Amino acid sequence: MAAHPLPPLRLRELLSACFSAGSLAGHVIRDVVRQGGDLGLVNKADDKYDPQTVADRRSQQRIVHALRHVWPHVQIVGEEGELAQPAPEDALEADVDALCGADFAVPEPLAGELSADDVVLWIDPLDGTKKFAEKKYDEVSVLIGVAYRKRPVAGVMHLPFAGPHGATYWGGPGIGLFVSQHEGGSGAQAAHARQERPALRYPARPLAITTSGTRCNLVELALEALQPARVQRGGATGTMVLSVITGASDLFLRFRNATKRWDICAVEPLLEAVGGALVDKRGRAYEYDPRGDPAFDNDHGLIVALDAATTKWAVDTMADIELLRTLDGTGAMTPEWLARHVFHGRATVTAARIVPGSTHRGKQSSVAKLRVECVVGDTSVARTLFVKRYVKSELPPRSAAHWRRDLRSYRTESRFYAHFYDKLRVHVALIAPLAVLSAADSAAPAAASGDGHPTDEATDRFLVILESINDNDDDATAAAAGAEPPTDTEKAPLTPTRFVHADCLSLVDAKQALEYLAQLHSGALKTPGLVQDAATALWASGGWWSFAKRGGAAALADTPSVWRAVLHAFAPEVEQHFALSGADAAARTRRADLQALGDRMVRHAAYVSAELFERSPAALRTIVHGDFKSANLFFEAASRDVVAFDWQWCGVGVGALDVAYLLNTSVSIDALSADNELLLLRWYYDRFAALLGGRRASQKYPFDAFQRHYVLATLEYARVLISDFWRGMTPASCAAKLSNTNCGLGYRSVPHVLRMIEKLDEGLALVEQECGKAE
Known part of the structure; x- marks a missing residue:
């Protein structure tokens, strides 16, 4: 027997069904109160008071059954988890035509059929259970939120005890905000009224703030900074957000980690329908992805306001407050x-x-x-x-591996x-x-x-x-x-005094930066025991881009494909720069070498790293900055003297690591001509050797040996470019990020990209020659 085809999933019918299901849930909540007796109260948590009543359970059973009867394939996340099948009196059906009498339109991107894979319904069957148990029924609501592609697009908030038969707020961005007063005991009939954005709000009136009745240190600090004229404390999350939607408050703050996505998915689209916003304390919107966080926590708090200026004020205030908190948070x-x-x-x-x-x-x-x-x-x-x-x-947030490294x-x-x-x-x-x-x-x-x-x-x-x-x-x-x-x-x-940043360093500024490195590297070597201490207290292999830190060989799997895409995207530029149009043997060899650049890097990455960190003479290993780029340098405006900051990646390595990173990320292309590059290397080397003792130091570490380390260090950094940072890179993407001074020039400037390709090819040729001799 053939299965019945699934009904189309359209937002208009889905919102109507959620409206109907919310009303059915409100009806059973009122019935529980009217019947009196035992609420069947249980505590769901071991470490805190998180009550659940028979009204919570029956409300969710009604909602889930009513919606799944129509769309069995839609994912539903309910606060009460997976419950048993409802009793016959709660096995009701949702009415997909419940809003047929309301005058509203669904925005064009959502007007057609939706993919069930992209839809999640978030349900709080009884928001405010603690208030319900205390018989504070005006704080109780039923919340049903519709999330599409991880963001809420529509919501239903049913208030079972508003008026004789309950009231429902519903709508979403592009739909509008409506309030429906239910008529009759079943709530099936309702009068719908569109709601406008409240006209009277801060700063046209004194600031009014709503917050939880449970004291929170961060909220108290915010209230002290914001100085509201009125503070309303207490309520459930849904009704506290509603106070902003209706204009009773200008701002709702909650920073204790005590709310979940089902507490806000229904009310956020209602807020957005009248121009408001719900963000965390850093100003970020929450995503509604049940696969991303199985706890569904709103772990960075809630800031709710109707005006962008008020939201920004609160976010900026919290940034200042958090920055000045003691580390214990108290x-x-x-x-x-x-x-x-x-x-x-x-x-x-x-x-x-x-x-x-x-x-x-x-x-x-x-x-x-x-x-x-x-x-x-x-x-x-x-x-x-x-x-x-x-x-x-x-x-x-980031992955566990990234957290360990960071x-x-x-x-x-x-x-x-x-x-x-x-x-x-x-x-x-x-x-x-x-x-x-x-x-x-x-x-x-x-x-x-x-x-x-x-x-x-x-x-x-x-x-x-x-x-x-x-x-x-x-x-x-x-x-x-x-x-x-x-x-x-x-x-x-x-x-x-006055220190400034510089980008795309001139030859003069590059020399000043290299002078700084010579002082750092020689100073560490001249201080007894300091490098040995750094090997255990700092990074054993300095530099954020080192082979071990960036995942080793496993991180190189995509390198050949990344490189092929770059070669395709930069084909005209590469052909012109490397003179590949010729038919002679030299041009054919050059083309083959460039086409194989990704595979060549994969083949020799471990050798390059080992030569720098494991097989370099211990006497030459010093303390390196590890992220020595122009964005992490200050230049004194008059003298151009340099001071570096951001020492997160400092550790042990040869000084050429910092030198190569600086030249390849931060120096103007004119200052990197063949003659100028050699001049800069000589400048650093001579200053470094002089600070270490002049001729004796030069004899122990000849310039040729330093140059070789520079070539290897350039490859060590270029490995990260060709395996990761060049992913999706095009001439257009370089132009788009050209002004982003925190990015290295090797992936935001086309001339620097071409130079790095050339350095990769030349450096790998040297490595291949060394490996060939070793064999």
């Missing part, structure tokens, strides 16, 4: 805290505020400048601090400032650390990294506070930090 960096942890009792801090516009939240950290007013002795001074914060729970990098920078700054500042200019703090997650087990050094895996919160080198105050500010005067052999602390 307090703030108050003036008293700063006096104790940053100035170590040598100054009294009277005030502190984040410099407006200085807060930045990236993938790896949150940073800001902090303006501090101090009293040192009888003198009032001002100080600007640079705060860098890495807290795992506050950063964007957390290790945060530990590395903390250790660099805590244990290596004092020894290296004698030789090279460094930004002074004023406080270096870390905290552990007691639930995480200790572990070791693939590099063979301890990882302190439980430590997942780090805070580094540095001096701000663009602080233009007078010399008295140095006293506020309690800085000791430099000895004759020390480099003087950086004076408050």
Whole structure:
């Protein structure tokens, strides 16, 4: 017997069915209250109070049965999980024509038939169970949200106790917002009314904020900063969001990790229907993908507002508050805290505020400048601090492998400032650390990294506070930090002056940067035991792009296909640059070598890395910065002296690693002509050798040996380009990211891309020659 064809899945009918199912669920909730007696209350959680009643269970059974009767193939995620089949009185059918009397249109992208694979229904059958058990029925609602391709497109919020027979808010972006007053005991008939965006709201009136009745430290700090005229506390998540939708409040804040996707999927589209937004405390929209997070947590909180300006104000306020939280999350960096942890009792801090516009939240950290007013002795001074914060729970999600690597990098920078700054500042200019703090997650087990050094895996919160080198105050500010005067052999602390960034470095600036590297590399080698300490405390193989860190041979599987796509995308440019149009033997050989570039890189990647990290003479291995590009450098405006920052990837390696990375990511193409490139290599080498002892150092490490390391180091970095960063690259994509100074020039500038291809070919030819001799 042939199976019945599945009915078409269209948003108009689906929204009508959800409207009908919400009303059916509300009817059974009212029946439970009317009948009185035992609510069948159980606690669903072992570690907190998370009640469920017979009304929750019967409501979800009604909704699921009603919707699956029509569309058995649609995925439904309900708060109460998988329940038994409903009793006959709850085995009801949804009415797909329930909204036929309402005047609304479905937006064009959603007007046709939807793929069931892209649709998920999120159900909270009784939002506000605690309030329900306390007989606070006005906070109770039934929530049914329709998510399509991971975002909510329509929602139904039924209020069982609003009016004699209940009321339902429904709609979505492009549909509009409606409220329907139900008529009769079954709720089948309803009068529908379109709702407009509330006219009176902040700043036309004093700020009103709604928040949970359960106290939360972050919310209290937000209220202190935002200074609302009125605060409404208490309620269920759905009705608190509804207070913003209806204009009763301007802002809803909730930051405790106590809500799930089914709490918000229905109300977010209602909010968007009138121009509002629901975001997390970092301003990001949530995705509704049941496969992405099996816990379905809204783990970065909720900010709900009708106006973009109000949303931005709240997000910016939370960024400042979070940046100034102590690492245990229970307090703030108050003036008293700063006096104790940053100035170590040598100054009294009277005030502190984040410099407006200085807060930045990236993938790896949150940073800001902090303006501090101090009293040192009888003198009032001002100080600007640079705060860098890495807290795992506050950063964007990533895979477990990426977390292990990135957390290790945060530990590395903390250790660099805590244990290596004092020894290296004698030789090279460094930004002074004023406080270096870390905290552990007691639930995480200790572990070791693939590099063979301890990882302190439980430590997942780090805070580094540095001096701000663009602080233009007078010399008295140095006293506020309690800085000791430099000895004759020390480099003087950086004076408050004007430092700037530079991109696509000129020959002059490239020399200045190489001077810095020569000082760093030679200084580490001249300090007894420092490189050995770095091998265990920092990265054993310095550089974020090292073979071991980037997944080894397993990460190279796509390299040949990535390269073929690049060769196709850049075919005219490559043919012209390499003069491939000829029919002579040399042109044919060149074409074959270039076509095989991906396979050649895969074949020799392990050899290149081993020659740099394992087989290079131990006496030549120093401390390398590991991410020495122009985006991580400051240039003093007048002298062009350099100071580097961002030491997450510093560790042990030959100095050529930093030199190659700088030249290949940050130097203008004019400064990289064959003559200029040789000039720059000579410049670094001569300064490095001179700082190490001149002629004796040159004899131990001849220029030819350094040049070979430079070629290998260029290949080590180029391996990441050809296996990953060049994926999908075209001349157009280079042009689009040309101004993104955090990206290396080797994948945002076409001339630099062609140069890197040339360097790959030449470097691999050298490696192939070496391997051929070895065989």
